Amino acid sequence: MNGGTNVLPGAIVTGSSRGIGAAIARRLASEGYGVSINYVNDAAGAASLAEEITGSGGRAIVVRADVSNYDEVAHLVEETAKAFGGIRIVVNNAGFSQHRRIGEMTIDDWNRAIAINLSGAFHTVKAALPHLEREEWGRIVNICSLRAMTGSDHGAHYAAAKSGLIGLTKSLARELAPRITVNAISPGYTRTDMTARTLAEKGEEIYASIPAGRAAEPEEIAALAAFLASEEAGYITGETINANGGIYMR
Numbered sequence: 001m002n003g004g005t006n007v008l009p010g011a012i013v014t015g016s017s018r019g020i021g022a023a024i025a026r027r028l029a030s031e032g033y034g035v036s037i038n039y040v041n042d043a044a045g046a047a048s049l050a051e052e053i054t055g056s057g058g059r060a061i062v063v064r065a066d067v068s069n070y071d072e073v074a075h076l077v078e079e080t081a082k083a084f085g086g087i088r089i090v091v092n093n094a095g096f097s098q099h100r101r102i103g104e105m106t107i108d109d110w111n112r113a114i115a116i117n118l119s120g121a122f123h124t125v126k127a128a129l130p131h132l133e134r135e136e137w138g139r140i141v142n143i144c145s146l147r148a149m150t151g152s153d154h155g156a157h158y159a160a161a162k163s164g165l166i167g168l169t170k171s172l173a174r175e176l177a178p179r180i181t182v183n184a185i186s187p188g189y190t191r192t193d194m195t196a197r198t199l200a201e202k203g204e205e206i207y208a209s210i211p212a213g214r215a216a217e218p219e220e221i222a223a224l225a226a227f228l229a230s231e232e233a234g235y236i237t238g239e240t241i242n243a244n245g246g247i248y249m250r
């Protein structure tokens with residue numbers, strides 16, 4: 001941690017109780033941001049991360065909010081602004097995927113995937129925007145997916161939502177320039193709960209198809225998110241950066 005030398009306003013990382021979100025929250029806290037650890041089910045994971053961050057000199061609060069619910073997101077935003085005196089960074093990371101072929105996909109499955117992966121990002125940005133504008137500086141980072149580019153034969157709802165997130169990223173980048181940049185990261189296979197079963201069952205076959213020969217660690221995605229959220233990344237906006245070990249090249 002930065003030992004309190006650099007005290008910056010708030011950063012919201014949705015879905016940060018575990019996985020990629022937890023790595024991003026840890027990283028931003030180490031740079032001096034007050035971070036909101038957001039979860040929907042895993043209260044223990046969120047509390048343990050907050051304890052780890054505060055225990056090493058950082059600042060963190062824990063806020064439960066389902067990103068698919070605007071009122072809960074608005075509460076997350078207000079709690080963050082109150083705790084840290086402002087908000088400069090929003091990372092839309094909360095995500096939901098499930099294995100569903102189109103024939104077996106219910107209307108509820110579809111709506112849930114869109115509500116969490118796409119509407120969730122809109123909710124956070126809508127609620128946080130007045131705070132970013134007050135700072136006259138802001139960074140929005142949307143965690144997208146390889147599936148936005150390749151499509152998916154077992155999750156059309158997820159791929160469609162993540163493709164939509166790229167459209168949202170570009171639109172917000174145009175609208176909010178120049179003081180607020182908006183970018184997306186499209187991770188490939190990353191070692192988290194989301195991929196644990198697939199990697200356990202088919203890891204060797206998957207790694208053979210990735211030029212890097214392995215899955216990413218959450219910290220590698222977090223390093224890229226931290227860069228896009230930094231002062232130095234000010235000339236990058238509306239971009240989607242692939243971090244996929246070369247499995248898909250545009």
Ligand SMILES: NC(=O)c1ccc[n+]([C@@H]2O[C@H](COP(=O)([O-])OP(=O)(O)OC[C@H]3O[C@@H](n4cnc5c(N)ncnc54)[C@H](OP(=O)(O)O)[C@@H]3O)[C@@H](O)[C@H]2O)c1
Nearest residue numbers: 015017019020039040041042066067094095189190192194
């Ligand atoms: N892992 C990969 O290979 C991979 C690849 C491409 C893209 N991604 C994207 O990267 C992001 C993070 O994925 P991950 O692998 O770290 O996932 P994960 O390990 O499954 O963690 C998901 C996180 O999102 C939270 N979450 C889920 N639904 C939510 C909701 N409705 N409201 C608020 N929070 C919610 C979870 O909270 P609880 O702990 O409370 O359930 C958890 O913190 C996602 O957007 C995912 O689509 C991941």
